[in-house]
Amino acid sequence: MAIFAACPTTARATRFGVHRGRCIIALGVLSTLIICATARTNFATDQTPKRRIVIEVGALLDGRGQVLRDTRIVVEGSKIVALDPKASPVDYDLRRFTVLPGWIDSHVHITWSFGPDGKNAGAEQTTQFAAYQSASNAWLTLMAGFTTVQSVGSPTDLPLRDTIAKGAIPGPRILTAVEPLEGKGDKTGTPDEIRAFVRKQKQAGADLIKIFASASIRQGGGMTLSQDQLNAACDEANKQGLRTLVHAYKDAPRAAALAGCTQVEHGTMATDDDLKVLAEHGTYFDPQAGLVIENYLANKKRFLGTQGYTEEGFAAMERAVSLDHDIVRRAVKIPGLKVVFGTDALAGSHGRNAEEFIDRVRDAGVDPMSAMVSANSLAAEAMRMGERIGSIAPGYEADIIALDGDPLKDVTAVRRVVFVMKGGIVYKNVPRGAVPAYAGVQP
Numbered sequence: 327m328a329i330f331a332a333c334p335t336t337a338r339a340t341r342f343g344v345h346r347g348r349c350i351i352a353l354g355v356l357s358t359l360i361i362c363a364t365a366r367t368n369f370a371t372d373q374t375p376k377r378r379i380v381i382e383v384g385a386l387l388d389g390r391g392q393v394l395r396d397t398r399i400v401v402e403g404s405k406i407v408a409l410d411p412k413a414s415p416v417d418y419d420l421r422r423f424t425v426l427p428g429w430i431d432s433h434v435h436i437t438w439s440f441g442p443d444g445k446n447a448g449a450e451q452t453t454q455f456a457a458y459q460s461a462s463n464a465w466l467t468l469m470a471g472f473t474t475v476q477s478v479g480s481p482t483d484l485p486l487r488d489t490i491a492k493g494a495i496p497g498p499r500i501l502t503a504v505e506p507l508e509g510k511g512d513k514t515g516t517p518d519e520i521r522a523f524v525r526k527q528k529q530a531g532a533d534l535i536k537i538f539a540s541a542s543i544r545q546g547g548g549m550t551l552s553q554d555q556l557n558a559a560c561d562e563a564n565k566q567g568l569r570t571l572v573h574a575y576k577d578a579p580r581a582a583a584l585a586g587c588t589q590v591e592h593g594t595m596a597t598d599d600d601l602k603v604l605a606e607h608g609t610y611f612d613p614q615a616g617l618v619i620e621n622y623l624a625n626k627k628r629f630l631g632t633q634g635y636t637e638e639g640f641a642a643m644e645r646a647v648s649l650d651h652d653i654v655r656r657a658v659k660i661p662g663l664k665v666v667f668g669t670d671a672l673a674g675s676h677g678r679n680a681e682e683f684i685d686r687v688r689d690a691g692v693d694p695m696s697a698m699v700s701a702n703s704l705a706a707e708a709m710r711m712g713e714r715i716g717s718i719a720p721g722y723e724a725d726i727i728a729l730d731g732d733p734l735k736d737v738t739a740v741r742r743v744v745f746v747m748k749g750g751i752v753y754k755n756v757p758r759g760a761v762p763a764y765a766g767v768q769p
């Protein structure tokens with residue numbers, strides 16, 4: 327059994343202004359993870375010296391498409407302050423690994439879990455069991471190298487987002503849409519009612535607005551909002567300073583781009599001409615090449631018979647596998663189209679988000695460096711956080727991960743995350759060969 331403990335025990339100022347010494351022990355082979363947050367909770371002042379950490383790297387993907395070699399990353403508090411090959415003393419020697427910014431998943435459902443009976447329980451449960459499942463989803467996601475996720479469509483995201491942001495439990499930085507706007511044709515409401523709904527989400531604490539403009543792919547994916555309704559939703563969100571993510575198939579991606587929405591999700595069955603309209607409008611595009619459907623098919627018994635999941639729906643998803651490879655393959659060839667990384671992680675796929683990289687590269691012909699950038703600087707830019715996360719450079723949050731292997735040569739290296747730092751705190755540091763067994767495997 328391999329046991330390794332990474333225990334930066336010196337108090338430091340976090341970005342939340344709290345001093346904590348944290349100790350995380352990874353029992354690799356048992357895939358058991360224990361976190362002990364030693365509760366040295368003093369109150370920080372601006373005069374407190376920040377703890378300095380030096381990480382030595384051999385190969386560094388900077389998140390923007392460049393490979394840097396043989397340097398040292400200097401972290402103070404929660405931020406990267408320098409790249410300096412002479413910095414010392416070295417706290418973490420990651421020269422045998424590939425180092426890159428913590429990944430960003432633009433589309434997850436972080437609270438969506440299986441219930442105590444093992445069946446799909448959705449994202450809205452408020453039982454104690456569901457709360458622990460949500461905390462587990464967050465932990466697995468962070469351990470898989472994802473330091474920021476955008477969770478699109480459940481009020482149950484809010485307490486999880488805020489608890490993680492306080493540093494009380496480990497997990498990725500979460501942005502949430504709170505309650506999504508569900509397209510239901512005329513029943514969705516008038517443009518004014520839709521505008522009021524958008525403002526209500528902002529008041530509830532939404533970081534963005536999620537809009538369903540198409541039915542599910544299991545029901546054919548037809549449009550569920552008129553152009554006027556979509557215009558109202560995205561225009562109001564723009565006025566409120568919020569981004570919009572639009573669930574859209576077939577004709578709906580084009581309609582979303584024309585409405586001035588920020589980002590289109592899924593996009594299955596959109597034509598190349600539709601995708602060109604997205605590129606012209608600067609609309610970000612987040613298609614899924616595989617994980618979400620693979621996960622549904624692998625867990626069919628756990629979804630079937632729960633709300634929204636029928637045999638016919640599963641048959642439609644089986645047909646969609648090749649359509650999804652096709653949309654990603656075509657999207658990355660459209661000049662100027664900004665394709666970001668999002669997995670649609672839900673019950674069964676939390677912590678396996680990186681499988682989507684493998685699907686994109688292996689099944690949809692995406693260049694591995696583009697795949698990495700799509701989950702680093704490009705995803706950060708799409709979230710309007712491009713100055714803060716997604717790159718390894720001075721001034722950025724110290725969100726740093728390391729892989730055992732080179733994802734540019736063998737994309738399956740994304741399953742072997744051996745080091746995770748988020749906001750200057752090390753949450754995972756396991757030696758070669760001791761990656762927890764669940765990485766890439768159904769938990």
Ligand SMILES: [Zn+2]
Pocket residue numbers: 433434435478670
């Ligand atoms: Zn989704």
